[in-house]
Amino acid sequence: MLWTIDYGPWTFHYFRTMQFDYLIAGQGIAGTMLSHRLLQEGQRVLVIDAYKPNSASRIAAGVINPVSGRRFEMAWMYEQLYPFAKQTYRQLEQLLGVPVFKERDIWMALPSEQLRTAFNNKTTQGLAQQYTHPANAALMEPWLYQPYGAAIVKGATVLLHHLLPAWRHYLAEKQLLRDEQLDLAQLQHTAAGVQYKDVQARAIIFCEGAQIIHNPWFKHIPFLLNKGEVLKVHIPGLHTENILKKSITLVPQEQEVFWAGSTFVWDYVDEAPTTEKRLFLEESLQQLLKVPYTVLEQQAGIRPSGKDRRPIMGLHPQYPALGLFNGLGTKGCSLAPYMAHLLTQHLLQGVPLLPEADIKRYFNR
Template identity: 45%
Template sequence: MEVDYLIVGQGIAGTMLSYYLLQQGSTVIVIDQYNPFSASQIASGVINPITGRRFVRTWMIETLMPFAAFTYKCLEKELNISILQQAQLLDFHTTPQMHLAFSNRLPNETEYLSIPDDTNQWNSYFNYPFGVGEIHPVWLVNLQRLLQTWRNKLRELQVLIEANFHAHNLQLFSNGIQYEQVSAKAIIFCNGTQAADLPYFQKLPFASNKGEALLLNIPELPRQNIYKKGISLVPWQDDLWWAGSSYEWSYENTLPTEVFRQKTLQQLQQWLQLPFKIKAHVAAERPATLERRPFAGMHPYYPHIGIFNGLGTKGCSLAPFFAKAFSEHLKNGQPLLPEVSIHRFHKILRP
């Protein structure tokens, strides 16, 4: 079988890249072994324009967020599904200092930050002695529905190989690659942290970390908001709530830990005044980067090998814009932003 591109991985990166490549008329094969505990599968799906203890805008959010919302709305129409919800994030301050930091930031960030008209309206749901602020708009993407529906689409098109990728079966030639029965002009790795183990990308500054979350049943909690107080409570699929997440930089494995479970339970019991039940405990390894910028582009010394990866915790906002940019780069040579192009690492990537 001959195609233009072989894409390895069908998380949010591989999904968006295959979507745009097919949209522009390229032919693709996606190879992916379904993993219900991949980073994309257990992510919260939140696009939040404000980040950190200083309540600053996330990188390029003025461009990324509206582009992502437009893209997901297009996918809703094309796939006949509902995956996008606009919400507000209620940030219950954890300390007087965080309340002050929010108040100090408020006059200079009126586009996304505000104080609710009635700050006492959630007293029957939560304990929050240090007040509450609001971040709006925030988008919520049903990633699990999107990934599954797109997977079904790839099956219908007969362009999905449901198997693990084995690097030893990859052959490089002067005019492209061969992988088992597939010939392609190029192969592009969208397979998260597994890409860091490939000889072509081992030197890239990946900074993988582990995240955990509890999936909860909280039937009395209104689902039109996202709630945050140290941890986040996000409306999730099947009427569940996603409670998390952790950022672990040192870990022996990617399994859920009792330490996270007990710590999160303690936080919930101090904050939430409603009854809840734990339905599941999940964990995954995120493909983050030291610079907190994605990796995109073709290898400077192996022109038929590419990567679209390193989206970290912001895959829902980063993937649509940079997948589109990468597809246009592949089609007509449009330059990638220097901040994401892997050519910025051409010195360390030298064989």
């Protein structure tokens, strides 16, 4: 930082190097949760992030769902992840003064007899039965096509459109945010720490989402980037706090306005929304809704994930001042709080990471 002192007829300029414990590159859900956790532990943190309205975290619906896929399997580690996530998001509500977390039922309009049977088989035994129960399909009959009935899954949403800007404002007020794109050419690192422009720290943790593919120190990790597109739609007269799900997911945003998505493709030309996927999403809406709707907006973003669909986190084994927290995928809102807690314990106390999430699994290969 440039400092200026006026002394009589002379003006002196000098640079002061600012000291932090950790730099965090990126302020999506991963960077938000990690910076929050490190600050809770009394660490000095600087977040470096250029605002991008179509980042994966900013266009996501923030759904937390205890079951996964068409087989309705229990989500990985859900019994540990969900209580920790709920507590963390409630703490952030108190700190930031905005609504962040809302428990909701996921109303599933079952799309076929086969999936109705699969749901009934999976959710009447084991952990899944704690989070599911049959639905009275007649309650949504005026609104939804549901010839095979419906079921309810107990889920939640993280209100990312409140959380991310509120946390950004909090960081900025405390001078813990640099609103700029990280310039890797100006980042120097040794075993003892890193220096970025006028800032020094023990380490930098990259939480950059899809930007990680441009990072030379982690380029051999096989991140899989995929593009997702979503709509914001107005459905006059539809008032519900439930998430509605069939081949498409509808998440309440505000009065009669819903997030509708999302698509998933590996091959894409750029990050822009496409006519093809808008038509696909609208076709899915028409298979779910009996009532008219209006499309208000279309968005698209790029999401990173690992091949094994597990988080990728930890310090580079060759360059210990460089770390990574990425690959949270579609379960990011349930994973991020607990994984940020584990990574913080690892950084500060040397507690081993979960083998399934440890970055070393890629280096050991």
